[in-house]
Amino acid sequence: MRKLILVAVLLLIVSIYLLKAFLLIPAFGSAKQDRVADYYVENALEDTGSANAVNAIVWDYRGYDTMGEETLLFAGAIGLLLVLRRD
Amino acid sequence: MDNLVKIIGNVLFPFMLVFGFYVAFHGHLSPGGGFPGGVIIATGIAILVIGNGAAAIKRRFRDGVSSAVKTVSGILLISIIILGLFFRDRLLSTQVFFELWSGGFTLLLNLAGGIMVAAGLGLIVFVMTEDAE
Amino acid sequence: MIAYIAAFALIVLGMAVAVARDNFIKKVMGLTISVNGIHLLLISIGYKTGGIAPIMTSGMNFFSFSGSAVDPLPQAMVLTSIVIDLSMTALMLGIVIMLYSKTRTLRSSKTRRLKG
Numbered sequence: 639m640r641k642l643i644l645v646a647v648l649l650l651i652v653s654i655y656l657l658k659a660f661l662l663i664p665a666f667g668s669a670k671q672d673r674v675a676d677y678y679v680e681n682a683l684e685d686t687g688s689a690n691a692v693n694a695i696v697w698d699y700r701g702y703d704t705m706g707e708e709t710l711l712f713a714g715a716i717g718l719l720l721v722l723r724r725d
Numbered sequence: 726m727d728n729l730v731k732i733i734g735n736v737l738f739p740f741m742l743v744f745g746f747y748v749a750f751h752g753h754l755s756p757g758g759g760f761p762g763g764v765i766i767a768t769g770i771a772i773l774v775i776g777n778g779a780a781a782i783k784r785r786f787r788d789g790v791s792s793a794v795k796t797v798s799g800i801l802l803i804s805i806i807i808l809g810l811f812f813r814d815r816l817l818s819t820q821v822f823f824e825l826w827s828g829g830f831t832l833l834l835n836l837a838g839g840i841m842v843a844a845g846l847g848l849i850v851f852v853m854t855e856d857a858e
Numbered sequence: 859m860i861a862y863i864a865a866f867a868l869i870v871l872g873m874a875v876a877v878a879r880d881n882f883i884k885k886v887m888g889l890t891i892s893v894n895g896i897h898l899l900l901i902s903i904g905y906k907t908g909g910i911a912p913i914m915t916s917g918m919n920f921f922s923f924s925g926s927a928v929d930p931l932p933q934a935m936v937l938t939s940i941v942i943d944l945s946m947t948a949l950m951l952g953i954v955i956m957l958y959s960k961t962r963t964l965r966s967s968k969t970r971r972l973k974g
Contacts (some may be wrong), residue, residue: 645878653870660866666859667907675931679912680924688753688831691912691927695934696758697834705803707938708841712799714945715845719852721952756913760941842941849948853955 734776741769749839752831759835763842770847779854795844802837805830861902868895880965882954886947893943897936904929 664670671679682694696704749762774782808830872892876885909928954964961969 641878645874648877649870649874652873653866656866656869660862663862663903666862666902667905669904669906669929671929675929676924678930679927683914686831689914690753690756690758691914691930692756692933692937693752693758693831693835695930696937697831697838700934701834703938704838707941708799708802708838711842711845711941711945712795714949715795715848715852718849718948718952721949721956722852722855724855754913756911758937760937846944853948853951 731776734772738769738773741772742766745769745839745843749835750832752835759838760842762835763839764846766839766843767846767850770843771850774850774854779851783851792848795841795848798837798841798844802834802841805833805837861898861905865895865899865902868892868898880967882957882964882966883951885966886950886954889950890943890947893939897939900932900936900939904932 678695678699679691682691683689686694686698688694688698745762745765747762748757748765749759752758752762869892872888872890872895875888875891877888879885879888906926906928909926910923912927912930914923957969958964963969
């Protein structure tokens with residue numbers, strides 16, 4: 639019973655802050671694109687040759703982020719190998 | 726129950742492999758790309774491990790193959806990114822839009838990224854199913 | 859509008875499960891649910907009413923495409939985040955396996971004391 643009250647108080651505090659953040663989001667379906675996204679959608683076909691704008695962003699315009707993320711995946715698998723050694 | 730899972734897993738595995746490579750190859754023409762394709766291939770390997778048991782599958786791979794595949798694909802990814810700095814215009818002029826061999830370096834990068842994700846997830850599956858206490 | 863409410867419910871419920879349950883594996887599942895709620899929130903911020911996917915097929919008018927395509931930037935961000943979340947879940951489950959082989963129990967109310 640005490641645990642239930644504790645969890646309810648924690649959730650109340652977290653959801654108050656979340657609601658205050660949610661009121662700053664623009665209304666659903668009325669996203670105004672900033673200039674960077676406009677440039678990516680219009681020029682993805684001529685610059686990269688790929689018809690998929692999301693693919694062009696992930697592998698070409700922001701390729702260094704993808705390289706860092708692959709390093710992180712690699713490091714996670716090696717970390718798992720280290721944690722579960724048995725000798 | 727054991728035989729049923731094993732038989733269905735063995736039948737389904739080549740189809741999942743082909744579908745995973747299809748999704749990874751056509752990353753520049755339809756939604757998907759490198760990462761979902763790699764995950765599909767790794768799920769096929771996981772279904773094999775569930776049906777047959779981990780010891781039987783590990784006997785068919787030599788020791789350290791999964792780490793070697795991951796290292797090679799990591800080197801391939803980084804080298805393709807660095808090569809793309811220099812040879813981009815020459816590659817782009819030999820291609821036609823909306824065909825399979827288009828998209829400059831995104832086709833090769835999708836393949837390398839898909840192989841790396843599949844090898845990483847396969848390594849995680851093999852490490853977690855070691856038969857020990 | 860429903861997408862925002864669903865994302866809020868997923869975040870709060872995931873956190874509730876991660877705090878209130880006793881089993882370690884249920885705690886890990888609760889964290890995964892919460893992270894997926896954040897992904898849903900990020901994608902549904904960039905939606906335009908009556909928009910199409912940002913993929914161009916042959917024979918499409920160029921100006922109608924670039925005027926009504928949804929925002930592709932949050933989708934690229936969430937693709938990266940899903941892979942990172944996978945690696946994080948794998949490491950958490952590895953730690954749960956090591957914890958079980960040292961203390962022989964999966965209940966968090968029995969592993970209170972730090973020893974060794």
